[in-house]
Amino acid sequence: MNGGKRHQPLTETWDCHVHFPYAGVIEGPSLPRNLDDFIGAMRKAGISRAVGNVWEVVNAPDAAALKSGNRTTLSAAEESSGFIIPQVMVNPHFPAASVDELKWALDNGIRMAGEICGYIIGHKYKGKGIRKILEAAGELGIAVDIHLYGFDQAAEFARSFPQTTFVFAHFGGLAHGDITRIAEIADLPNAMVDVSGTAVFRTGVPEHAIQILGAERVLFGTDYFIDDPITTRIRTELACPDRRSLELVMRENLKRLTAL
Numbered sequence: 090m091n092g093g094k095r096h097q098p099l100t101e102t103w104d105c106h107v108h109f110p111y112a113g114v115i116e117g118p119s120l121p122r123n124l125d126d127f128i129g130a131m132r133k134a135g136i137s138r139a140v141g142n143v144w145e146v147v148n149a150p151d152a153a154a155l156k157s158g159n160r161t162t163l164s165a166a167e168e169s170s171g172f173i174i175p176q177v178m179v180n181p182h183f184p185a186a187s188v189d190e191l192k193w194a195l196d197n198g199i200r201m202a203g204e205i206c207g208y209i210i211g212h213k214y215k216g217k218g219i220r221k222i223l224e225a226a227g228e229l230g231i232a233v234d235i236h237l238y239g240f241d242q243a244a245e246f247a248r249s250f251p252q253t254t255f256v257f258a259h260f261g262g263l264a265h266g267d268i269t270r271i272a273e274i275a276d277l278p279n280a281m282v283d284v285s286g287t288a289v290f291r292t293g294v295p296e297h298a299i300q301i302l303g304a305e306r307v308l309f310g311t312d313y314f315i316d317d318p319i320t321t322r323i324r325t326e327l328a329c330p331d332r333r334s335l336e337l338v339m340r341e342n343l344k345r346l347t348a349l
């Protein structure tokens with residue numbers, strides 16, 4: 090614990106997990122209507138850069154939509170004057186197209202894939218498709234952010250694909266799980282977690298993750314526009330026990346993964 094002291098926030102904070110609107114695809118009176126709104130809200134929350142993708146690619150209905158969504162993400166990133174760091178989406182329903190997309194991503198300087206969101210796309214990560222994607226990502230040096238169904242799956246993936254760096258979204262899909270099980274991935278150095286989602290607000294959760302995995306394996310992420318970025322940022326900063334862990338969690342780990 091840090092004795093109740095709050096460390097001075099960083100001048101640059103990087104978010105590893107966002108989804109942004111483009112061409113008005115997000116419906117809802119309280120949600121950002123376009124990329125400018127989105128970036129404005131993120132900056133107001135003290136966030137300087139964010140890894141993410143355009144919302145419609147998360148649940149692309151076919152390989153063509155996956156491909157065009159990834160290109161939209163890249164164009165939006167170019168328009169954002171460096172705010173958005175593009176992320177390539179892959180989808181286990183379309184493994185061959187996904188591997189092609191990983192290669193395309195690397196050619197375009199993109200070093201992170203995901204967030205693969207099984208519950209949204211209706212996939213339980215069984216079968217060969219997902220394994221083909223995870224293996225290719227490891228060979229290409231692209232880290233994968235994936236929303237799982239629990240720590241059994243996290244440990245199995247990290248053990249089976251030691252070359253692949255995993256960022257397990259929402260502390261390993263913890264929303265309905267148990268933080269004490271995070272120890273099951275502690276001895277797997279390629280397993281990291283992001284703090285996005287609602288578990289970060291539960292008492293002691295981010296502190297426990299930092300203690301068990303080390304600050305170099307916990308990444309700040311907000312999942313904005315789904316969740317509010319200000320509350321997640323402040324909660325995560327307060328969980329960091331010292332200045333070095335604050336730098337790692339809130340920026341440096343992501344800099345390392347994106348090679349920026």
Ligand SMILES: [Zn+2]
Pocket residue numbers: 106107108204312
């Ligand atoms: Zn997400």
